[in-house]
Amino acid sequence: MTIQWFPGHMAKATREVQELIKRVDVVVELADARVPQASRNPVLNEILADRPSVLALVKTDMADESVTKAWQHHFEQNGETVVLMNAKHNQGTGKLVQEVKRLAQPKMEALQKKGIQNRSIRAMIVGVPNVGKSTVINRLVGKNQAKTGNKPGVTQGNHWLKVSKQMDLLDTPGILWPKFEDPEVGYKLAITGAIKDERLVYQDVVLYLIQKLREHYPDALKARYNLSELPSEGVELFEAIGRKRGCLIAGGDVDFDQAAEVILRDFRSQKLGPMSLEEPK
Template sequence: MINWYPGHMAKAQQKLKERLQVIDVVIELLDARIPFSSRNPQLEELLEEQRRIIVLNKMDLADYETTKDWVAKLEQEAPTIAVNSLRGQRVSLILNRAQEMMVEEQEKLAAQGRRQKNIRLMIVGVPNVGKSQLINQLCNSGSARTGDTPGVTRGQQWVKLREGFELLDTPGVLWPKQDDEEVAFKLAATGAIKEGSYDQETVAYKLLKILEERAAAQLQERYKLDWLPTHTLELMEEIGRKRGCLMSGGKIDRQRTAEIILKDFRGGQLGRITLETPKEVSEDEDSRTDY
């Protein structure tokens, strides 16, 4: 079981709850490759009464058609936008949508002879989902600290956006225990959980099992495989052999192989891949209610 919940996250979640009282619109940032698994159920409860925009980040790494399916499903809950925060693609749509959501309130202020208020935003999401990159794009500057290590943004800070907008940055927040092993695996595979908190070989092995079905051609092309082994363990060892991950006696270094597979997946070298679809998630939830 993967169980990673640094102490600063518990405190951050409490502060987040307190700050919601002064927030107009919450931006819930999800990973487009795992929209269901990257949602924090505790945040869902906190945000139930809030104006909210759901943003699917890293759309450039996710399957295009599956992302469209996820947007259609999540639109039933709240306005949903797919973006690529690294390159700034479609990011401007977020502020436009937030402005639309506040029209009625701004008109009430104008009718009272009061000037329009700055729209206060809060961005929330699990670690390493691209929050700081998104903030930088919204600011058109490098004012927010960024990093590849989950949990790099530990404090809360107000960030000035374009005229009429302020944004409260918050640390990425996981929930205390990932008791769903499938969810925990997907969070680890995409880099949301800090390395050292899980076994990389196991995560890479489970990832390969999915990729065998969804990205067989990409695996063969990336690792120059003449054939695709029937068993996942054989496939992992063949990838290790092709990449020169050998120890004394010709034994495959599975740890190094796992690191390569995870790095390639996270960086998009294996193509645009989504690890869960709306249909799969619905079927999984239905099967649980049968017991």
């Protein structure tokens, strides 16, 4: 397994997010609906201090609907506020705004008691690379984007985007790196595109993906790659798919690098259908 993190970089990124969080009333944490656990940062809870947060499961159009529902239930059982979103059909934005307002309510009431009126709610987005932070920001801000500007009383360098009369959004989303002592977390992040690293060994990643899909979505695999039976060994299945897709090197052996690319591209571009890579326990 060659997915590596630089602990120094991770610690720096975490500190930066921690500083940004101090400026907002509510944090919107994005997680990929296909890997809701793997794409969350376990440290976030600590750096939130007592700030309220809402968990937005994004890219729900790419995930298995019933598994996403199970995750929502799981997180809600743990007392979390969950919103399901997808940019493809522009779903969830209104619900997200509503939940942010609800979570900010105690803070806003406290400010009013101190005589501070008409202070906008301040929110920020956090999440792993490529999860959809910019997309959600654009959805929230929409045509108000032009009305951005500095806000007095806030450390210079940060800009606020207007979501509505009552809500501002920090224009810099916080990038969080998940911890993964667990190699499966690394595979899941690589498959879903959170890690783009030239040192990634895509054959390992794709072998993991194939085994997952074989277990949970055998029919989709059979249909996509025109296979009547799925070999039980992951490597054999990998090879069979490569052969079906004509990924061959001279002499007729399967080119696993090329096959890995094809399979990963199929998964990421939804050619296999909506799929989730993990389920709540």
